[in-house]
Amino acid sequence: MSADSHPTLPPVRLRSDAELARDALGAPLFAHAVRLARWAGPDTRVGVGGELATDQLPEAAAVLGLDAADEDSAGYASQAWRVAVDTGLVDVTEPEDDHGDGHGDGDEERFGTAAPGEDLALVTSGAPGDVLDLWLAALDTVLADAAVPDLDDLVDALDAGGEIDFDRLDWNPGREADFLDGVLANLYLLTVTEGGAADGPIPLPVLAASMIVPDDMGEPTDAVLEQVSDAMMRLDDQFRQLAPIGLVDFRPVDEELMAEADSPLESEPADAGAGGAGAGAADDEDVSRYGMVRLTPLGLYGIRARMLEAGVDAPAVGELAEKGADALLDAVSLYSENAAQAEIEHWLAGREQPAAAAELLAAARGDDEGGPLRRLRCQQALAPAGPEAEPAVRSVLDDPELGGLARVWLAERGAGDVPAPDPEMVFWLTVDTIAAQLATDGETEELPLLMQTLTAHHAGFFEQVWRVEHPATAYVLEAMGRLHPDKKAAKEARKAAFKARSRRPA
Missing domain, CATH: 1.10.10 (Arc Repressor Mutant, subunit A)
Structure with missing residues (x-):
């Protein structure tokens, strides 16, 4: 794969x-x-x-x-x-x-x-692992069979001497295997991506189009649609073979539909076509006539195992449970918020809160590019912690990188005797927070409001923030110059970004 x-x-x-x-x-x-x-x-x-x-x-x-x-x-x-x-x-x-x-x-x-x-x-x-190894070997056999042309095609390709004419068959074993691997990889990605197909099957035309239609193509041409239709029918045959081994749940293409048109996509409903973006809006029964496929839980395991063997980084929730907090925060920094939360919960389970909090805080330090996002995930990991974690949190109140995070955590719990942060820490925390949000989701619709909220209570914010010794200061100010909803503030942010760039060594 x-x-x-x-x-x-x-x-x-x-x-x-x-x-x-x-x-x-x-x-x-x-x-x-x-x-x-x-x-x-x-x-x-x-x-x-x-x-x-x-x-x-x-x-x-x-x-x-x-x-x-x-x-x-x-x-x-x-x-x-x-x-x-x-x-x-x-x-x-x-x-x-x-x-x-x-x-x-x-x-x-x-x-x-x-x-x-x-x-x-x-x-x-x-052991269960032994059974799964046997099943994976069986899966390899079935996948190899699925990549072979059907009997009718083989018969049609026989030459006068009874030998298969591979040029006439237009079959390349390696190409066919790679195509099926690519389809299964796309199906896996659609399944594990948040907001993807985890809770529902994928229409076969959408999966076929993911292999055929270029990402930058607007309206698919008739030639491309014909390729998608051909690919869809190949997949229909292949998924029929893959279903009995437990890899997929599959509803085949409606045979009456195939009889209605030379190309099944010729009579497709408007939202079930190659682009697939509106498949959920079409009538469910109409869409299902074109074939529907979903990886089973066993199928997810099997495709992930093949990806790992091929060198693909295909993480599984819970596999970081025995690793240190540094490995945890580095990994979940690349995860969506929900996936990060699930991994963090696995990591915290069975650990003593005081030691876990201290380890997380230590791992969150760093002035590298990934630092802001590590601190955001650290804050996420500490959110459910109880009073047992308070000593570890209080121990970093004077830390220039973690002091702001600690104060936020304590304030949310109504803790008393929390020293007020100095202005430098406030500005540093603002830069760190925005940098983390940019690293998480990019320039979202919510980010301008966050920027406005963080800057509204500080007179002369942009006159001071450009001096903050944070590696992302100029980057954050440039983003604020583009996104801040107040035009005057956006202009001030651009000026401040220029100053921040000027003071840093090339």
Whole structure:
């Protein structure tokens, strides 16, 4: 899975390994692979590639409780067997012959044998992590199968000699695998991003468009829409294959819809198209006809595991619980407020409040670029702390970087005997606060009001603030010059920013 598209992702909330292992064991295809592994024995015959002998497929289908009269049963049993072999649930001994083609003298077909593998015992006696490792191996097999063209395309690509003409098929294995990986990465990102799809499925055209339509394209052209439609139909086939392994919940494209138009997008509702921005506004039933997909909790685990293997930074809420406060604040500085709060709560659980508060305050210091946001997250982490944290907070009242934060914390709790801050600390805290807000959300609609509030009670604010020894002073003043709602104050901020820039060494 490519690590280029999203080098750092929002943190994901995962279920416990025990819950995920139960989900894995309940995934139909994995459960059927386990059942076939238990069925394998001395009478089981396999071909050169470890595949189940054709005449044994009906028996395998019956073991799985499938209708032997259903033409799809044999194919499904074959797939479940392949998963069992690839995951080590079954050990196979392939046939041996002098020709290396699976046939002995007189072209008599020869078979190998199969037996339950050592890893089968992990299903019942292994730890949850062992079960999840088996499931991840099964997922790799299913993903590889999903990237292969369907049988009709393969038949159409046969040349006169019965060989597959790959140029005619227009199939590149690496390209197909990369495309599917990219789709799953986008689905993961849409799921874990706050305000994204965490609580609902994604329309298939939206997911297809995320791979096809350039970010800077306004209205998609007919050619681009045709590509999106083709991609949508490929994904429809692929998600049908991925659903049985428990990766996704999937509602396929309505077959009647496919019959209504050469390209399914030709008859789409206005808000369900390639752009996808208004998909939620369209009639739910209309949108669902184009296919809907959602990663399951097990699917989130599986895609994250593949991303980590590919070198993608894909954090999970709770993984910082055993790390120090410095690692915590550095990490959650990049998180949204809600995700940061969840991670902080995990970190605080089980820690003594006085020691945790002291460690957080120490980690919040620093005049580097990330300092303001660390202090904001520190303030967030200390917000639920009780009286036990007060000694640690009072100990930094004279600290030039933390004294303002400490006073705010104490004032919010109605603490007495809190010394008033000197003007320099007030101005420093103002710069630090605005710098943190800019680093968190950028230039939001609420920021001008915050600026106005922080400067309204200080006569001659801009005549003094430019002298503040804070690395973000000039940067904050330039932002105030753009955003302050009072035009006179904005002009003063721009002048102050120039002075602040002038006094700092180049």
